[in-house]
Amino acid sequence: MSEFNQATSKTNNPVRLPRPNASSKPSIVRIVGTGDGIVMRIGDQDGRWSDIVRVLAGHLAKAEGFFQGERVAIEIGARLLSADDLQQIADVLAGYNIAIWAVRTSNPETRRMVQDIGLAAEGMDGSQEGQPASTGKNERARWEVHLGQRNQAAPAVKPHSEFQPPQAIADAIADQAIDQAERTEAVSPGPPKPETTGRPAFGSPAAEAEAIHQTEDTDDTTDPEVILAPPYIFRGTLRSGQVFRHAGTIMLIGDVNPGAEVISGGDIFVWGRLRGIVHAGAMGNERAVVCAIDFEPIQLRIAGYIAMSPKAVSNEPGRWFWRRNAVEKPEVARVMGKQIVVDVWDRE
Amino acid sequence: MAGVVLTVTSGKGGVGKTTTSANLGTALAMAGQRVVVVDADLGLRNLDIVMGLESRIVYTVVDVIEDRCPLHQALIRDKRVGELYLLPASQTRDKDAVTPDQMMTICQELQEIADYVLIDSPAGIEAGFRNAVAPATEVLIVTTPEVSALRDADKVIYLLERDVGIEPRLIINRYNPRLVRRGDMLNSKDILDILSIDLLGIVPDDDNIVISTNKGRPIALEPEVYVSRAYHNIAQRILGYNVPLLRFQEVSWWERFRRMLGL
Numbered sequence: 205m206s207e208f209n210q211a212t213s214k215t216n217n218p219v220r221l222p223r224p225n226a227s228s229k230p231s232i233v234r235i236v237g238t239g240d241g242i243v244m245r246i247g248d249q250d251g252r253w254s255d256i257v258r259v260l261a262g263h264l265a266k267a268e269g270f271f272q273g274e275r276v277a278i279e280i281g282a283r284l285l286s287a288d289d290l291q292q293i294a295d296v297l298a299g300y301n302i303a304i305w306a307v308r309t310s311n312p313e314t315r316r317m318v319q320d321i322g323l324a325a326e327g328m329d330g331s332q333e334g335q336p337a338s339t340g341k342n343e344r345a346r347w348e349v350h351l352g353q354r355n356q357a358a359p360a361v362k363p364h365s366e367f368q369p370p371q372a373i374a375d376a377i378a379d380q381a382i383d384q385a386e387r388t389e390a391v392s393p394g395p396p397k398p399e400t401t402g403r404p405a406f407g408s409p410a411a412e413a414e415a416i417h418q419t420e421d422t423d424d425t426t427d428p429e430v431i432l433a434p435p436y437i438f439r440g441t442l443r444s445g446q447v448f449r450h451a452g453t454i455m456l457i458g459d460v461n462p463g464a465e466v467i468s469g470g471d472i473f474v475w476g477r478l479r480g481i482v483h484a485g486a487m488g489n490e491r492a493v494v495c496a497i498d499f500e501p502i503q504l505r506i507a508g509y510i511a512m513s514p515k516a517v518s519n520e521p522g523r524w525f526w527r528r529n530a531v532e533k534p535e536v537a538r539v540m541g542k543q544i545v546v547d548v549w550d551r552e
Numbered sequence: 553m554a555g556v557v558l559t560v561t562s563g564k565g566g567v568g569k570t571t572t573s574a575n576l577g578t579a580l581a582m583a584g585q586r587v588v589v590v591d592a593d594l595g596l597r598n599l600d601i602v603m604g605l606e607s608r609i610v611y612t613v614v615d616v617i618e619d620r621c622p623l624h625q626a627l628i629r630d631k632r633v634g635e636l637y638l639l640p641a642s643q644t645r646d647k648d649a650v651t652p653d654q655m656m657t658i659c660q661e662l663q664e665i666a667d668y669v670l671i672d673s674p675a676g677i678e679a680g681f682r683n684a685v686a687p688a689t690e691v692l693i694v695t696t697p698e699v700s701a702l703r704d705a706d707k708v709i710y711l712l713e714r715d716v717g718i719e720p721r722l723i724i725n726r727y728n729p730r731l732v733r734r735g736d737m738l739n740s741k742d743i744l745d746i747l748s749i750d751l752l753g754i755v756p757d758d759d760n761i762v763i764s765t766n767k768g769r770p771i772a773l774e775p776e777v778y779v780s781r782a783y784h785n786i787a788q789r790i791l792g793y794n795v796p797l798l799r800f801q802e803v804s805w806w807e808r809f810r811r812m813l814g815l
């Protein structure tokens with residue numbers, strides 16, 4: 205059991221532990237990781253729009269920036285929505301650097317409005333009915349104009365290795381190349397080569413993983429329910445400046461170099477050297493674990509807990525940094541008794 | 553056959569890109585290649601000074617781009633070796649005077665006449681860096697054995713793999729076997745463990761380099777000087793010859809003594 209230094213025991217905004225709840229009223233906003241990205245599902249009928257916006261804002265605050273820099277699709281069922289309504293949501297999301305790339309609706313009026321703005325309008329099943337004639341590039345440009353200054357920092361589309369954007373948007377991403385990488389330090393590792401990544405057999409691409417995070421009711425509104433994405437396997441080395449972010453568990457076959465970051469809603473497994481920063485259970489799951497064959501992260505977070513390597517805070521952090529780990533066994537970190545504990549991985 | 557465009561870059565500044573470009577250009581020319589070295593550090597030119605050609609500059613790369621002279625007129629011939637030419641940067645205009653497309657056009661033209669086009673990249677990962685790597689067919693990363701330099705090198709490797717699709721090769725500069733022996737400097741194995749790219753060569757830290765720089769006479773012109781061999785060996789490896797790495801004493805005499813006795 206190694207003595208990882210407890211930097212801050214808890215962030216000021218603790219996330220409640222998942223609790224199997226009895227009378228779960230379906231929440232009005234659900235955030236779901238699917239095969240084609242993050243989808244925010246907004247209930248069909250009930251709830252005033254202002255409540256919905258508030259619930260969404262509340263949830264994003266809790267997720268502690270997990271979705272920062274993501275792009276999402278919004279599902280609103282048959283609800284009739286005005287451009288102003290959509291703008292309210294876009295404003296909240298923009299505060300977290302999140303961009304909307306598509307709106308799914310079965311309401312023809314709403315669909316027309318969405319097309320006028322220049323976003324992808326899809327049927328509820330994700331089918332491309334009424335796809336605007338514009339190219340990906342135009343969509344982005346027009347939407348940015350609509351959002352004004354706020355969206356400057358966050359590119360409306362963002363490559364993410366897990367969530368493959370539609371082709372038109374992928375083209376727009378390609379154009380941004382290096383440029384974008386420097387503006388937002390949160391660089392997703394480039395689009396994965398098909399043969400180097402894979403999804404485990406369970407959970408087909410579009411299928412959603414089991415709901416593992418369900419919070420009880422608070423005040424007058426229902427908390428959103430977060431459904432994590434299926435596990436993701438990444439093969440390759442994450443280099444300085446790269447950030448790999450995925451809502452579900454991450455299995456990384458390769459090294460995480462100093463200066464790289466891995467952020468996961470679930471567990472993180474590194475089949476190689478772990479030297480960068482990792483954050484498991486980033487949406488509040490305190491039962492998440494971090495494992496690595498060569499376990500030397502400069503900083504480690506699980507849910508709201510933060511720990512720094514004792515060597516990293518020693519008098520020679522720089523030197524240690526590039527050195528080999530003394531413990532030549534895989535190690536695992538988990539939260540035990542309100543702190544992060546690192547153990548050598550043993551059979552028992 | 554079109555020549556090779558080799559870009560020398562690093563991320564961090566002051567690690568030896570310009571020194572490496574001047575010496576590798578010289579060494580390749582001494583090996584019978586026709587070489588053009590291009591100073592892509594616009595606004596902060598100093599490849600010409602290191603090569604001792606400053607006084608002969610009339611036109612610069614910006615003059616070529618803005619059509620004030622044909623390309624061949626801007627090239628300065630280094631008369632000390634076979635066929636070595638310098639395309640100087642301008643000191644007054646900065647990186648915004650050039651686009652990656654324009655650099656590619658110039659390099660395509662140079663590739664027609666030269667075996668090797670060596671581009672000395674500016675520090676950083678911004679516009680100047682992009683201009684320098686856009687025409688590259690191969691990239692050499694220069695790093696010193698310091699954690700800050702390595703961190704930047706790692707990021708540059710990632711950007712190159714992602715945006716240019718090139719896996720660069722590594723030159724470790726200012727290597728100090730004495731410090732490595734004492735455990736006060738990272739050894740080459742530590743460095744390769746992290747960067748995991750091919751090692752092209754190691755250049756020791758040597759006062760002769762500073763002296764030769766100030767004289768405007770690249771040390772590669774003096775093949776009998778020890779550190780000069782490092783550059784000639786790298787040039788040979790670029791040409792595809794299998795030259796063993798210079799050997800440094802990285803273990804102490806006491807350690808070697810113990811090993812000799814089988815302790």
Ligand SMILES: Nc1ncnc2c1ncn2[C@@H]1O[C@H](COP(=O)(O)OP(=O)(O)O)[C@@H](O)[C@H]1O
Pocket residue numbers: 562564565566567568569570571572675725726727755756757758759761762765
């Ligand atoms: N191997 C070396 N040994 C000693 N000094 C060196 C060595 N390589 C470079 N230098 C010195 O380091 C300084 C920076 O080198 P330079 O080539 O100008 O770096 P860069 O082009 O990357 O900014 C110069 O003063 C140079 O003489």
Ligand SMILES: [Mg+2]
Pocket residue numbers: 569570593598673674
């Ligand atoms: Mg320089």
